[in-house]
Amino acid sequence: MPARPVPAHRDPIRPGAATPIVISIDGDPVSGVEGQTIAGVVLATGRLAWRRTSVDGRPRGLFCGIGVCFDCIVTVNGERDVRACQRRAGDGDVVESQHDELPEAAR
Amino acid sequence: MVSDVVIVGAGIVGAACARALAVAGVRVTVLERGAAASGTSAKGEGNLLVSDKGPGPELDLAVYAASLWPDLVDELADELGPAFPSLEYERKGGLVVATTAAGAEPLRAFAASQRAAGVDARAIPNGTALELEPWLNPEITAAVHYPDDAQVQPVIATEALLASARNHGAAVRTGVEVTGAKRDASGRLIGLVTTAGDVPAGAVLLAAGPWSGETARALGAILPVRPRRGMVLVTTRMPHRVFHKVYDGDYFGATQSSDAALQTSSVVESTAAGTVLLGSSREQVGFDERLRVDVIREIATKALRLFPFLANASIMRAYGGFRPFMPDHLPVIGEDHRIAGLWHASGHEGAGIGLSLATAELLVAGMLGTAAPIDAAPFGLARASLAPYLEEAA
Incomplete structure (x- = not known):
């Protein structure tokens, strides 16, 4: 099942009108609504992975979704290692995926 | 037989x-x-x-x-095949430094005694230590490089x-x-x-x-044999800035002590994933598993003596265990x-x-x-x- 926001008119908790926001993800503008986490906005685009592991370059995205695993970290407005699942998206946020190569000595 | x-x-x-x-x-x-x-x-x-x-x-x-x-690592890899995870054996080497004027000479003397016993223990100038570990506190007073220190998962x-x-x-x-x-x-x-x-x-x-x-x-x-508790702190992932097992020369004193009270000594290294592990503590409190803030605080404080950049690091988790201690x-x-x-x-x-x-x-x-x-x-x-x-x- 794809990750997607529930349309407001079908949402059983009957929220008030959503305030749209736009953030940029690796340079692409992406729309969301106020209150969503960055991870929520990214997942709604259909993108499931936005980081690679240092050793094998394997894809990582949202794993625990509750701030424990630190797998979903991104750079937000220049601040690195931000947990996408814990940060509310703010209108105009500049989000960049991040990857740290292993140093030569550790290969 | x-x-x-x-x-x-x-x-x-x-x-x-x-x-x-x-x-x-x-x-x-x-x-x-x-x-x-x-x-x-x-x-x-x-x-x-x-x-x-x-x-x-x-x-x-x-x-x-x-x-x-x-x-052994090669034998197991051959025997168990590529489907078995790597043992992550890495001969990354150890770097032991003294952080006080008083600690410099005992560290050099200790290394000399190890050399006499056949250990590759290289007393190196502080400048060389900073080339091995560019993010190390430049205020160190002595350094010894041990190329044979290694780690495994x-x-x-x-x-x-x-x-x-x-x-x-x-x-x-x-x-x-x-x-x-x-x-x-x-x-x-x-x-x-x-x-x-x-x-x-x-x-x-x-x-x-x-x-x-x-x-x-x-x-x-x-x-x-008695349990001797220890704790390790784990930072969030970060760009690799620690390349060896780096520890404070007072670590040896802590391992050899029989004191039951809390002792901490700084041991810092990074993992392949990019997290940094901060140790170490030793105390005899039976099999008490409770998380203790004073232990965490002391480990974190001492780690900054070795790597000041860690002041901005976030601790993602802490874990602890019990070493089998012999008197x-x-x-x-x-x-x-x-x-x-x-x-x-x-x-x-x-x-x-x-x-x-x-x-x-x-x-x-x-x-x-x-x-x-x-x-x-x-x-x-x-x-x-x-x-x-x-x-x-x-």
Whole structure:
């Protein structure tokens, strides 16, 4: 099942009108609504992975979704290692995926 | 000569012994109360260190163990194939530094004594240390580089040793707790009473780490091994800025102390994933697992002395475990001189991952009556330095 926001008119908790926001993800503008986490906005685009592991370059995205695993970290407005699942998206946020190569000595 | 052995404990020491004995043709059963590698083996940093040991039997054992690891890693990789995870063996080297004026000379003298014992311990100028570790505090007062310090992923290593032992016919039974001994009329140990019934044994090898004391008691023997608690902090992932095992020269003093009160000494290294591990602490508080803020605070504060950049790091989690502490700071490896049929391999304190392979070789030589690769007498339960504790405990 794809990750997607529930349309407001079908949402059983009957929220008030959503305030749209736009953030940029690796340079692409992406729309969301106020209150969503960055991870929520990214997942709604259909993108499931936005980081690679240092050793094998394997894809990582949202794993625990509750701030424990630190797998979903991104750079937000220049601040690195931000947990996408814990940060509310703010209108105009500049989000960049991040990857740290292993140093030569550790290969 | 022993033909079948029941090993109590599926940590790395039990696993290494199981594999070595099974490869030698001995029938092996491993009994483990919890899951494999669920105790001390999973709660450390996977250190294979020669740098933290002064001249003596433990250093001899560590140097011998260091010579065994590279071949073992290759053998296990060949045997278990690409589907088995890598043991993450890495000979990254250790860098030991002094951070005070008073600490410089003792560190250099310690390294000189290790060199005399055959350790590659290179006293290097502070500038060279900063080339090895550009993010290190430039205020260090002395530095020694140990190229032979290495690390391994201890849980994967334990599972790999067990997998190989199984390939050579060993049985590994988890969730089985030993509750008592079966003895014959002469008092010889001939089996174990367990929560899954009686298990006959030609010989019993006790390799239950810090729990070896209570297990020995259940078998009617006194073994003065006690838990010594330690904690490690884990930062969030970050770009790699720590390239060796870097530790404060006062670490050796902490490992060799018998003080029960809290001691901390800074040990910093990064993992392949990009997290940084901050240790270390030592205290004797029984099997108390509670998280303690004062311990965490002290470890974090001391880490900043080595790497000031860590002041901005976030701690993602902390974990702790219990080292099997011996009052004379040497493991017990070999036959019990009081109970026929009982053997020991425990009490390695914080060095059991590295020493496991050497321990296994000594055990195999002892059980099969073959030539020991190094002198096993200093590790015998009957050694003089342990006598007062066997009496006191009795």
